[in-house]
Amino acid sequence: xxxxxxxxxxxxxxxxxxxxxxxxxxxxxxxxxxxxxxxxxxxxxxxxxxxxxxxxxxxxxxxxxxxxxxxxxxxxxxxxxxxxxxxxxxxxxxxxxxxxxxxxxxxxxxxxxxxxxxxxxxxxxxxxxxxxxxxxxxxxxxxxxxxxxxxxxxxxxxxxxxxxxxxxxxxxxxxxxxxxxxxxxxxxxxxxxxxxxxxxxxxxxxxxxxxxxxxxxxxxxxxxxxxxxxxxxxxxxxxxxxxxxxxxxxxxxxxxxxxxxxxxxxxxxxxxxxxxxxxxxxxxxxxxxxxxxxxxxxxxxxxxxxxxxxxxxxxxxxxxxxxxxxxxxxxxxxxxxxxxxxxxxxxxxxxxxxxxxxxxxxxxxxxxxxxxxxxxxxxxxxxxxxxxxxxxxxxxxxxxxxxxxxxxxxxxxxxxxxxxxxxxxxxxxxxxxxxxxxxxxxxxxxxxxxxxxxxxxxxxxxxxxxxxxxxxxxxxxxxxxxxxxxxxxxxxxxxxxxxxxxxxxxxxxxxxxxxxxxxxxxxxxxxxxxxxxxxxxxxxxxxxxxxxxxxxxxxxxxxxxxxxxxxxxxxxxxxxxxxxxxxxxxxxxxxxxxxxxxxxxxxxxxxxxxxxxxxxxxxxxxxxxxxxxxxxxxxxxxxxxxxxxxxxxxxxxxxxxxxxxxxxxxxxxxxxxxxxxxxxxxxxxxxxxxxxxxxxxxxxxxxxxxxxxxxxxxxxxxxxxxxxxxxxxxxxxxxxxxxxxxxxxxxxxxxxxxxxxxxxxxxxxxxxx
Amino acid sequence: xxxxxxxxxxxxxxxxxxxxxxxxxxxxxxxxxxxxxxxxxxxxxxxxxxxxxxxxxxxxxxxxxxxxxxxxxxxxxxxxxxxxxxxxxxxxxxxxxxxxxxxxxxxxxxxxxxxxxxxxxxxxxxxxxxxxxxxxxxxxxxxxxxxxxxxxxxxxxx
Numbered sequence: 001x002x003x004x005x006x007x008x009x010x011x012x013x014x015x016x017x018x019x020x021x022x023x024x025x026x027x028x029x030x031x032x033x034x035x036x037x038x039x040x041x042x043x044x045x046x047x048x049x050x051x052x053x054x055x056x057x058x059x060x061x062x063x064x065x066x067x068x069x070x071x072x073x074x075x076x077x078x079x080x081x082x083x084x085x086x087x088x089x090x091x092x093x094x095x096x097x098x099x100x101x102x103x104x105x106x107x108x109x110x111x112x113x114x115x116x117x118x119x120x121x122x123x124x125x126x127x128x129x130x131x132x133x134x135x136x137x138x139x140x141x142x143x144x145x146x147x148x149x150x151x152x153x154x155x156x157x158x159x160x161x162x163x164x165x166x167x168x169x170x171x172x173x174x175x176x177x178x179x180x181x182x183x184x185x186x187x188x189x190x191x192x193x194x195x196x197x198x199x200x201x202x203x204x205x206x207x208x209x210x211x212x213x214x215x216x217x218x219x220x221x222x223x224x225x226x227x228x229x230x231x232x233x234x235x236x237x238x239x240x241x242x243x244x245x246x247x248x249x250x251x252x253x254x255x256x257x258x259x260x261x262x263x264x265x266x267x268x269x270x271x272x273x274x275x276x277x278x279x280x281x282x283x284x285x286x287x288x289x290x291x292x293x294x295x296x297x298x299x300x301x302x303x304x305x306x307x308x309x310x311x312x313x314x315x316x317x318x319x320x321x322x323x324x325x326x327x328x329x330x331x332x333x334x335x336x337x338x339x340x341x342x343x344x345x346x347x348x349x350x351x352x353x354x355x356x357x358x359x360x361x362x363x364x365x366x367x368x369x370x371x372x373x374x375x376x377x378x379x380x381x382x383x384x385x386x387x388x389x390x391x392x393x394x395x396x397x398x399x400x401x402x403x404x405x406x407x408x409x410x411x412x413x414x415x416x417x418x419x420x421x422x423x424x425x426x427x428x429x430x431x432x433x434x435x436x437x438x439x440x441x442x443x444x445x446x447x448x449x450x451x452x453x454x455x456x457x458x459x460x461x462x463x464x465x466x467x468x469x470x471x472x473x474x475x476x477x478x479x480x481x482x483x484x485x486x487x488x489x490x491x492x493x494x495x496x497x498x499x500x501x502x503x504x505x506x507x508x509x510x511x512x513x514x515x516x517x518x519x520x521x522x523x524x525x526x527x528x529x530x531x532x533x534x535x536x537x538x539x540x541x542x543x544x545x546x547x548x549x550x551x552x553x554x555x556x557x558x559x560x561x562x563x564x565x566x567x568x569x570x571x572x573x574x575x576x577x578x579x580x581x582x583x584x585x586x587x588x589x590x591x592x593x594x595x596x597x598x599x600x601x602x603x604x605x606x607x608x609x610x611x612x613x614x615x616x617x618x619x620x621x622x623x624x625x626x627x628x629x630x631x632x633x634x635x636x637x638x639x640x641x642x643x644x645x646x647x648x649x650x651x652x653x654x655x656x657x658x659x660x661x662x663x664x665x666x667x668x669x670x671x672x673x674x675x676x677x678x679x680x681x682x683x684x685x686x687x688x689x690x691x692x693x694x695x696x697x698x699x700x701x702x703x704x705x706x707x708x709x710x711x712x713x714x715x716x717x718x719x720x721x722x723x724x725x726x727x728x729x730x731x732x733x734x735x736x737x738x739x740x741x742x743x744x745x746x747x748x749x750x751x752x753x754x755x756x757x758x759x760x761x762x763x764x765x766x767x768x769x
Numbered sequence: 770x771x772x773x774x775x776x777x778x779x780x781x782x783x784x785x786x787x788x789x790x791x792x793x794x795x796x797x798x799x800x801x802x803x804x805x806x807x808x809x810x811x812x813x814x815x816x817x818x819x820x821x822x823x824x825x826x827x828x829x830x831x832x833x834x835x836x837x838x839x840x841x842x843x844x845x846x847x848x849x850x851x852x853x854x855x856x857x858x859x860x861x862x863x864x865x866x867x868x869x870x871x872x873x874x875x876x877x878x879x880x881x882x883x884x885x886x887x888x889x890x891x892x893x894x895x896x897x898x899x900x901x902x903x904x905x906x907x908x909x910x911x912x913x914x915x916x917x918x919x920x921x922x923x924x925x926x927x
Contacts, residue, residue, distance in 0.1 A: 061857060065823025110849075128820065143827040143857075430859030431852070578887055586852075598845075601852050601868075603883050609890055704860075704892060 029241075036238060037245050039226060044250065048258060049274075050156035051164060051385030051591065055368055056148040057392040058433075058586070059110060062122060062132055063143045067697055069127040072395055073101065079360075079394050080149035083285040090290035091117040100124050102135065106287070108147035109593040110389065115145050127697070151392060152359040154369065156382040159270050163277035164385070164591070167257045169288060173334055174276065175256065177300045180332040181325055183217040186256070191218045191247030192240055218243040221259045265299065266306050271359075273306075283311060283349060293335045294343040297325035311348050319348055363439035363449050364392050367564075367584050370452070375597065385591035390584055391433035393426075396663070396696060400424040400436040403692040408441045408669065411684060417677055422669040422688060423450035425567040429664050431601050432571055432580030437564075448672065451563045456653045456670060459557035459681065460518045460627075461566060461646035462539070464573060464615055466527045466555050467515050469538040471611050473530050477512040477618060477731045478714045478739050481529075483522035488552055498524060498556060501647070501680075506718075512731055513716050515618050516626035518645065520556045527555035541606045543568040543579050557646060566657055567666045573616060573642075574659040576704055577607035609706035610734045616642050616703050617732050623658070630682050634690040640701040643689070645681025652676050654684030661699030665689055708735040828858040835867050844874040862893030869904055878908040899925050 060076050062068075077094050082103070085093035091106040100123035107117040119135040122144075132141040153161055179186045185193050197214035215223070222242040246255060264272060265279035273282050276299055280288045284295050291299075301321040302309045311318040323344055330340040359365065368390055372381060380386065408420045426436040439449035448454070471477075483506040488496040500506070500520050506513075514522035527535050532550045539548060539559075545568070548559060561569070564582070572579045580603050588597040619642035622628050627645045635641055643658020654669040654677065669684040671677055677684070710733050715726040733739075831854040838847035848871045854864045869884035885901040885908075893901070902925035909918035 061827070061853065063823055063827035063857070065820035065827075067820075129823075142830040428856065428859075431855050433856075576890065578883075578890075600848060601855065602880055603887055605883060605886050605890075704890060706890070 033241050033245065036226075036242050037249075040222075040242055040245055041249070043225060044246070044258070049162060049164070049261065050158075050160070050383035052153035052155045052161055053372075053381045053384070053386040053388055054150055055152045055154070055365060055388045055390060057151050057390060057394050059108075059148040060146040061143060062120075062129055062146060064129055064131055064140075066129040067127060068124075068129055068395075070100065070124040073122070073124065073129075075398070076146065076149070076394060077101070077103065079151075080147060081281065081285045088119065090286060092285060092287065092290075097121075100130075103146070105144070106147045108145075109589075110145075110148075111387075111587050111589045111593060111595050114593075115147070118144060120144055148389065149394060151361055151390070151394075152365045153271075154365075154381045155271060158272070160272045160274050161278060162261060162274040163281065164261055165257065165275065165277040165288060167253045169277070170257070170260060171289060171291060171296070173293065173329075174260075174288070174291065174296050174300070176332065176334045177296050177325065177329055178217070178256075178260075178303075180328050180334065181300050182220070182303060183215075186217050187252055189216060189247075191243035191245075192216060216243060217259050218247050218255055221255060221262060222246060224262050224264070225258075263303060264306055265302055266310065292343070292346070293326065293329060293339055294322065294346040297329060297343065298322045298348065301325045315348055322348070361392060361394075361397055361437075363451060364390070364397065364434075364437045364584070366439070366449050367434070367437050367452060371584055372588075386596065387589040387591070387593070389586045389588070391428075391435060391586060392584075393435035396426050397436040397438070399692050399695045400426055400438045400665075403695060404438050404667070404688050405441045407688045407691060411669075411679070411687070415678070417679075419671050419673070419675075420669060420677060421450060421454075421672050422667065422685070423454060423563045424665065424667050424688065424692070425451050425563045426663055426665045426692075427567055427571060427574075427582055429574045429659050429662055432575070432582045434582055434584045435663065437584075450668065450672075453562060454668065454670075454672075455560040455562050455565075456668060456674075457557055457648035458559055458561050458566060458655060459646035459648045459653060460520075461561075461570075461644055461655050461657055461681075462554065462557045462559055463515060463518065463523055464619065464644055465539040465542060465544075465569075466523055466530070466535050467511060467618065468542075468607065468611060468615050469534040470511065470526050470530045471614050472538070472608070473534060475511055475526075475530070476733055476737050476739070477510065477614055478712070478733070479511050480508045481511060481514055481522045481526045483507060483509050483514060483519045484525070485521060486524060496553065498553070510714065510716055512618055512621065512714070512729065516621045518622075518627045524552055524555045528552060539569065541579075542570075542572040543606075557648065563666045563668045566655070566668075567664060570657045570659070570664055570666065572606055573612060573619070574664040575603070576616065577605055577609055577612035578603045579606045580604075609704070610709065613703060613706055613709060614732055614734070619644060619658075620701070620703070621729070627680075627682055628656070628658070628686055630686060631690050634694045635698070638700065639698070640703070641693075641698070642701055642703075643686075645686060647680045650676040651678040651680060654679040654686075655681050656685035656689045658689060658693075659701065660693060661701045663693070663696070663698065665693060667692075705732070709733065710735050710738045712738045714739070824858050828854050828861055828864060831857070832863060832867060835871070839867070839871055839874060842874075844871040847871040847874075860891055862888040862891035862897050864888075865891060866893070866897050866901055866904075869901065873904060873908055876911075878912050881905075881908045 074096065082092050082094050084095065086095045088095050088102050088104045091104050094101050094103045100121060103120045103122060105118045105120065108115050120141065121133045121135050122129060123131040132144050133139070134141050155161055183193065183196065184199070185196055193216045196216060200214040219239050222239050226242060261275040261277070263276070264274055265276070266273040266282060273279055277288050279299055280286050280291055280295065283299070284291070286295070298311060298318065301318070301324070308314065309318045309321050326340055326343050329335050330337060335343065368388060369381070372388070404422050404424050408422055412418060412420050422441055424436065424438040425434065427434050437451045439451045440447060483500070485497070485499070485505055490496050498520050501518065505521060506519055509519060509522055511526065513519070514526065532552065532554065535555065536548045536550060544561070544565065546559065546561060546565065548554060551558065568582050571582060580601070583599050585599050587595060587599065590596050620640050623631050623641045623643055624637050628643050631641060639660070641658055641660050643656060646655030647653065652670055652674055655667070657666045667685040667688045669679060669688065711730050712733060713728045714731050715728050717727045831850045835847040835850040835854070838850065848868065851864060851868045851871060854861070855868070858864060865884050865888035869881045869888060872884055873881035882905050885905045889898055889901050902921045906918045906921035906925060909921055
């Protein structure tokens with residue numbers, strides 16, 4: 001037995017020790033809490049979320065006379081996330097009518113003056129916009145803009161995507177429902193809610209299933225924000241402390257808003273859908289302000305299990321959950337019984353799910369990203385919520401993707417080929433905006449982007465630069481040049497003996513014929529006579545930024561360029577002598593719509609109007625009667641399209657670069673391993689080009705004829721026996737250089753007056769046949 | 770959903786030259802005949818086909834906005850409208866001319882000159898051409914290039 005003293009001592013020691021232990025524990029807890037609080041404040045006071053940059057297509061400009069079919073227009077609307085709604089009840093909805101569409105556009109700030117939401121009726125007739133009418137005023141509208149489609153985001157490493165909402169953006173019904181379902185005492189508790197736990201248990205027992213959870217919104221937020229999902233006591237303990245700390249230091253409204261933005265509500269591939277703002281667009285194609293009770297019920301119901309209650313994959317479960325939430329809503333007085341009846345009968349997802357344009361054009365996005373990486377850090381692109389307005393034209397991109405992959409498949413089948421690849425770049429002829437970039441035949445695979453990174457020999461695509469240099473140095477299209485064999489010594493002493501594609505020599509030919517029929521030998525002679533430095537200078541002036549080696553093989557295309565680089569070079573021809581840097585981006589705005597950066601249109605006249613006119617006229621002839629004559633199966637000669645074919649050795653690369661009144665397009669076809677495919681420019685790339693441009697209803701090309709051009713008929717083609725009249729073509733000349741004025745210049749070939757009359761009669765005969 | 774209706778079918782139409790040409794010739798004759806008949810009557814006002822007039826009205830509405838913005842000293846805003854106008858009607862010399870003015874107002878003289886040249890390359894009416902040369906004169910002068918300014922001045926009063 002212990003003596004009472006001893007017991008007393010032990011007792012007092014126990015008190016001392018336990019007090020000390022208690023104090024120590026308290027101190028440790030306080031230190032721990034202080035640490036937790038640091039973490040909490042850092043995150044909560046700092047920028048809470050990484051907001052990815054958003055990338056938009058060009059906005060569609062709609063005006064009477066615009067060539068756009070009703071079907072194409074509807075595709076645009078769907079890409080921009082418009083939903084079909086006969087009542088057109090919210091911005092971002094449309095209704096199809098027999099002769100057109102009723103459209104309610106979304107308010108949008110393009111950074112060049114905002115456009116308010118408008119109610120429009122847009123009538124179509126024969127693939128053209130026939131009329132645009134303001135439905136409210138009844139007046140005709142000269143020009144309207146549809147807010148652009150979101151085509152992608154540059155997601156941060158965690159792949160979280162969200163649209164940030166402010167407290168005042170939150171509809172009261174959403175707030176009330178969220179509180180009623182998830183945390184009834186949210187506005188009165190201190191972060192933890194013991195009563196809530198008891199009630200949740202009671203409700204769950206009564207319902208026989210887990211209808212309510214006991215965690216407060218604050219606890220859920222803390223869990224999502226700071227903690228892992230492991231279910232340990234330690235985590236529960238930290239969660240409780242942090243919930244108390246959060247509630248103690250921050251407004252209820254602030255906590256609620258953070259919750260609404262943080263919560264995970266679904267997954268699309270690797271992209272995680274966070275927050276009610278993005279979820280309401282993702283599931284309903286609506287802004288949060290336009291949610292109806294059944295939408296709110298569905299989203300709030302999903303909080304409990306976003307995959308389990310996914311309306312697209314598990315509609316029955318989701319439906320049941322939604323009806324339960326609606327019941328809670330009517331019990332809590334958030335909606336009246338009439339609204340309740342309407343809501344329970346409403347369909348789960350009110351629009352047929354359309355995929356929208358999210359990350360559908362990864363090759364174009366890659367280009368945008370590459371351009372921006374020069375000016376921004378990766379972190380800025382994925383976290384600061386930049387808004388990037390691009391030049392992508394979805395119609396053009398679709399047409400390019402479709403025709404490339406279909407044509408390649410067909411070519412493989414017809415010509416017994418395998419592994420064909422291709423790339424397409426399309427720009428606006430007048431301002432250098434990139435409208436489409438296709439980097440391979442299966443767009444979206446995110447693989448090798450051939451439009452930017454495949455540098456391949458361009459073959460005869462280089463020739464226009466040779467002829468431009470010649471025209472600038474005193475030649476005319478009627479001058480004669482020798483198409484005769486030649487040989488050169490390579491640097492290593494081996495002989496270089498180029499030949500023509502048909503293996504023949506054509507003798508003395510006009511510049512015009514040499515270009516239109518793409519004669520290699522004549523071009524080499526011409527390039528040599530003009531001077532290789534002048535040819536290189538012309539190429540650089542056109543916009544080719546490659547370092548070019550001065551070997552004569554350059555004249556027939558020993559120069560490797562990417563389709564994008566070819567497009568930049570041809571842009572100056574398409575722009576009738578005006579160089580324009582190609583652009584994929586119009587402007588960049590920050591999250592608050594303040595301008596951050598602009599990429600304005602800039603131009604520079606680099607070729608004399610007369611010289612470019614002569615050259616482009618010859619390029620039109622390439623299409624009318626030369627190596628690209630097979631285009632006549634798609635376009636009548638009156639379309640006046642201009643272009644050039646290119647084929648590299650053994651048909652490894654098939655190229656076509658050409659322009660219509662509205663667009664320049666460059667197509668490459670070949671194999672990644674550089675094996676011969678035995679395609680010429682016209683049997684491969686040209687087919688893709690033609691089908692795509694036909695689908696896009698290419699505008700006719702009307703070259704601007706500068707003052708001081710004279711036209712003359714010139715005899716071309718091989719000499720005929722017995723001095724019979726040769727074929728005559730009408731060619732442009734700079735005033736004073738036409739052959740019959742300067743006499744028989746070097747090889748000028750002009751008919752006599754008698755021949756001209758004879759030719760005219762021949763032509764009329766031909767016409768009448 | 771209406772799919773891209775006309776797009777799918779491939780056009781294997783080979784234009785039959787004979788028919789087309791005969792057609793063209795006949796319509797030429799018809800036009801001449803019509804011209805002879807009409808020549809005695811009062812001149813009818815020429816109305817543009819709907820497509821052209823729609824495009825022109827869209828461009829005009831943007832040009833109006835741009836002029837107002839320029840007037841208010843907001844050249845950047847004007848440029849936004851004008852770049853849209855270039856997209857809709859790139860061959861309109863007026864659009865490039867006003868773009869030249871907006872560049873000039875921003876002190877971007879080399880671009881002002883380029884845009885004015887572009888406008889002139891679109892074969893404008895004499896008044897616009899003259900304004901372009903005068904603008905180029907001012908821009909060259911602002912850059913201290915008296916020779917080119919004088920040259921532009923001469924071209925304006927040609």
